[in-house]
Amino acid sequence: MPTAEAVSTTQAVALAASAGLTVTPRTLPPWLFYDESGSHLFEQITALPEYYLTRTERAIFQANAREIISSVLAENAEHLTIAELGAGTATKTGILLRAAIARQPELLYQPIDVSQTCLDEATELLERAIPGLLVRPQLANYTTEPISLERPEGARILALYIGSSIGNFSPEEAQAILANLRAQLQPGDVILLGTDLAPSPAKSIATLLAAYDDAAGVTAAFNRNILTRLNRDLDADFRPECFRHVARWSAIESRIEMHLESQHRQTVHLRACDLTITFEQGETIHTENSYKFTQPALAELFKTTGYTPTKTYHDEKNLFAVTLATAV
Structure with a gap:
């Protein structure tokens, strides 16, 4: 039998997914990254040369x-x-x-x-x-x-x-x-x-972008893991490999943005939330900001x-x- 703590966490995940994936643009809060797999992936990120x-x-x-x-x-x-x-x-x-x-x-x-x-x-x-x-x-x-x-x-x-x-x-x-x-x-x-x-004469935008899109693909795996978590917690059927990791610099907001971009038109079911969502090709889920x-x-x-x-x-x-x- 699931513990009250597990039920509470699952309810929070369901509420966050329902709120963020039923609006445009679609979003997910960054705390969803940090299940056991995500936490270990982030520890790997912190040791990367770009980070x-x-x-x-x-x-x-x-x-x-x-x-x-x-x-x-x-x-x-x-x-x-x-x-x-x-x-x-x-x-x-x-x-x-x-x-x-x-x-x-x-x-x-x-x-x-x-x-x-x-x-x-x-x-x-x-x-x-x-x-x-x-x-x-x-x-x-x-x-x-x-x-x-x-x-x-x-x-x-x-x-x-x-x-x-x-x-x-x-x-x-x-x-x-x-x-x-x-x-x-x-x-x-x-x-x-x-x-x-923030970027300065001593700190380039390229340095910032590399920190959030490393050559080894660890940050991409970390980003996609949020979909794996939804599959597990909400009985969803995301195919993480069908979403591309994207890191962008927004000078207006002074932030790095991380997105997951749908590679083609696809439909996803989140059964625990009774949700069916269709993503168009190129549509993104905004998963994280990192303000500078x-x-x-x-x-x-x-x-x-x-x-x-x-x-x-x-x-x-x-x-x-x-x-x-x-x-x-």
């Missing part, structure tokens, strides 16, 4: 983790707890966790993610690798479900939202996510936000959601930014 985001952010953490943790603890905080939205397997987060453990003997880490597989993996690996670390995972879709952060007595919360995950959401959605997080924080708590930067930020755009985002930025860290090529901001 500079993960290694660049990791290098920023390696160079600045001690300073980041010290600055959070600088203003009369006894100790901290670290929470993370969209934690995944938390491979980069370990750098910050180790820097925090160097300042206090015990640390509570609260990862939040839609993938139980990733949470289980992160919990096992991190608790084994970092003595004094307690991992308390929370399975939740932080974009649609309430979250609750635990605050040990006297602790300051450092909330991580890294990996440029904020870029997957529209400006309005990004504001809502940060505002909802702010509602869980107290004045003086801190957010660490990782953002991919300028410093003025970041400043406005923080201002409208209740934070004051205190320091921004960049790599030498100015590809990526990691910003500390205090809840006000």
Whole structure:
């Protein structure tokens, strides 16, 4: 018998598919990517030579983790707890966790993610690798479900939202996510936000496009896996091989867009939703956006959601930014 959790997830998938595939242009929300297969494919993407985001952010953490943790603890905080939205397997987060453990003997880490597989993996690996670390995972879709952060007595919360995950959401959605997080924080708590930067003289559009359409085809497999998930969860009959992965740069929106383009006219049935949908040749499903930020755009985002930025860290090529901001 399926668990209540599984039923709830399937209902959410059905609602998302029904809402997005019955409108024009057709869309699917990016959280649908992250079933077990999708989560593993994304981990592969982060190691690709074209995908500079993960290694660049990791290098920023390696160079600045001690300073980041010290600055959070600088203003009369006894100790901290670290929470993370969209934690995944938390491979980069370990750098910050180790820097925090160097300042206090015990640390509570609260990862939040839609993938139980990733949470289980992160919990096992991190608790084994970092003595004094307690991992308390929370399975939740932080974009649609309430979250609750635990605050040990006297602790300051450092909330991580890294990996440029904020870029997957529209400006309005990004504001809502940060505002909802702010509602869980107290004045003086801190957010660490990782953002991919917009094209510049040092960063070409070609560099951006390659990161979302790699030569090995891993991102294409990741994109098509969303259809495989619908087949499994909703008893659908998509043929993923009949959809082409497309990555586009929109200068007007300052974002990379990912689409699945129908290669010919085809009809698909989603039996669990009682839906039959016909795709015309060339018609697309818009599956993901990845917004790219300028410093003025970041400043406005923080201002409208209740934070004051205190320091921004960049790599030498100015590809990526990691910003500390205090809840006000």
